[in-house]
Amino acid sequence: MLLRRPVLDAVVDGRVTRAYRRWDRPRVKPGSRLRTAVGVLEVTGVEAVDSETLTDDDARAAGVADAATLRRELDRRPDGVVYRVGLRLAGPDPRVALRADDALDDDDRAALDARLARLDRASAHGPWTARTLTLIAENPEVRAPDLAARMGRETLPFKRDVRKLKELGLTESLPVGYRLSPRGRAYLGR
Structure with a gap:
């Protein structure tokens, strides 16, 4: 799961606590650890969501300005299910x-x-x-x-x-x- 550097920095700061992805199946599972440029992230949860129910607060928690922008980003890939992926910084990259x-x-x-x-x-x-x-x-x-x-x-x-x-x-x-x-x-x- 790739995350842009500004999003990674926001996870470190605690401003971003989730990501949204459209996948044919979940690509990560709770407890997964992702090594990134800012350290190791832990996936705290993965759940399917209806993109039409996403709010501006959901979008901001993912580092996106608003729900409409988030939906447009997700719609770039038209097929699949939208998943909410919880994220937290687990520590430095060993x-x-x-x-x-x-x-x-x-x-x-x-x-x-x-x-x-x-x-x-x-x-x-x-x-x-x-x-x-x-x-x-x-x-x-x-x-x-x-x-x-x-x-x-x-x-x-x-x-x-x-x-x-x-x-x-x-x-x-x-x-x-x-x-x-x-x-x-x-x-x-x-």
Whole structure:
């Protein structure tokens, strides 16, 4: 579930407590956690609603000026059911602290070695983790399509693999491209 940055900021401030989406089926469930640019959001509820009953207060709780504007936004996708999704800030993204942790001891390194080896073994295109980390280290802020081409790979699968490295706290996304995190630099520089 994508939310625009102004809406995310308003969730942090407590001004936005819900979102409305038109879906063929619910795409999130209560208790789901969404990692975003402002931290982790928790879905507090999901319920189908009749868009004609939405009020201006409902719209403002979703960061929209009024009910008419909200209905127009929802009508951009004509098929499906309108769902009210309750949202709250659950806390910071744990990957931020992980990325900053560059004090890797032998156990940390062994755990990362094992995890990267598993990723390499599970890959249909062969070992990729060390090569990708090195490529990003040598080419920070380079567009993902350009990095993928240098590895002879398609962009979307390449980006999926980089997200796996990000989950381990080794890389971070930039407005354009990636870079190694402090943790990634410490790991690669051993």
